[in-house]
Amino acid sequence: MSTAAGIRRAASRFRWFWREASGEATYDRYVAHARAHDPEAKVLSRREFERQRTDAREADPRDGFRCC
Structure with a gap:
């Protein structure tokens, strides 16, 4: 594996980890599930979701109590 390929692979893994940790991938999974379950159903916007x-x-x- 070349250095450039290794850097791309590391960046790809970091992007995946960051999207999972930040919750950004949750919306993508929701949209995929909603469309697979009922393609005609209205999908919430990201803001609504x-x-x-x-x-x-x-x-x-x-x-418990959350202040923020």
Whole structure:
């Protein structure tokens, strides 16, 4: 493997890790699931999805009080 190929591979792995850690990949999985389950259904926009996700997380009593 050449140095350039190794750098590309490392960058690809880092990008995957960052998207998973930051939650960015969650929306992509939601869209893929929604389209696979019912292609005609309305898919939430990213903003709507994140709002719904945040509301659900904050309403969960197991998480306790969240100030931020």
